[in-house]
Amino acid sequence: MSSTSQKHKDFVAEPMGEKLVMALAGIGEVLGKRLEEKGFDKAYVVLGQFLVLKKDEELFRDWLKDTCGANVKQQGDCYGCLREWCDSFL
């Protein structure tokens, strides 16, 4: 699950700074490439989308699926890691 993944822990542990989009939990190389193609090259851009969707899980999952074709687990990982990051740093 998202809470156990090392990527999730690493991302949530510190401010994201200029991290790439692939640093997000659930976003691997393939999805990262797709997101970069659409202009979401940095993790904070995805965070911006996450925030502009008002942290709504359903909408964010929807958006992620449409943008890069993430599956349910990847959606959940990405959402969970962003939400947790927001909880601690926002």
Added chain:
Amino acid sequence: MPVFLEDPSEFSKERLKSELIAHNVALPPGENKKQEYLELYLKNVDTKNAADFSSDEEEELPVSVDSEQRAEEPDMRDLSRLTDEDLKAYLRQHGFQAGPITATTRYVYEKKLKRLMEPKSQAQKNGSEDKAVYSDSEEEENEEEQEQPDPSLETVTCVEKEIANSKMETHSMADYHWYPQCFMPPARLVKRPKKSAEPTSSAPSTFSVTELVEKIERRRSSIAEPEPEWENSWNRERRPESCGRRPLQMLDKLTMTNTSLLDTSPMSTFRHQMAVPVTDVLMEIFPETEKTPTGIVATRRRPIKGAAGRPVKFKYPDTPLSPKTTGQQEVQRHKFPIWVQLLCFLIVTLLLLVTYLATEDTLKSSLTLLLDNLNEVLAAPSVEDAPLIADAAVPLLSGE
């Protein structure tokens, strides 16, 4: 929206361009004059805006006014044509508070709106489908199907009077078919003219359980014994002159067009009839329930109207009290205080004690008398024996 209040002809060329891009209108290649952009703008954007504007105006009306109709509005158009504000307003209408609608979020919100609108429209569609299922025309067809056998049977019996060999079967069949008519002829007689008079409204109301049973039995009989029926029609075709009535033509037509009463089509209609009235019955029992696409409705179980399971005191609210209990109540009412009772008790016990003591004294005296007498009686022989004992004692003593 302030944009619509301005005259587009007063826009700058750059503004017109950006507006056109914002409204997904393909710009003509290369640099053009303002007039061209203006024409494009007027053609594509302004009409759209006008429509949007009107719908915006509607939004400000009270919500109760045909909200359904308005909710369907975006369905008619393409959702992508809605302005951001409209999209947001529709989402709000569906009870969803949308965030900022930007280039990246718009598509997400459009999908959301589509999803929100879907169940509603689906339900409506299903509703209309239900109406189609219950439509009068179909019901009428069934009615016709149901009515046609009757005149034919009349002719059948007429024909079979002359033919001896299959008489028994037809008779049984005829009886089978005739009894419902004997059963409830007035309903039929009344119903038929009414149907011709107003075919639309009568269809759902004419349903009755007896009629359903009747239908089922008729179908069953025609399915169970197809042989005699077939034979009958065959016989009649051979000698149609034996019965020159009009109903005969109807059956002849039936058999000739192969829409006989026997095989598949009656079966299917039978099934159909089965399906429709059953749901009708449900609707009759629960008239207030909504029609659902699945037809399954879960409701709270209604309390049973009888006295079952109710506490006894509610079961017989005003039972006359038995004389015993009334007496008890009387006693309760006239009860003395407890100290008075104790006092009475003490007095009574004292009295009893005194009497006992008094009687005991007398008893004692009588007893003592009796005992004394007894003692006297016993004492007398003992006195007589004394010298004997003394005599016996003397030699013993003397012997020593």
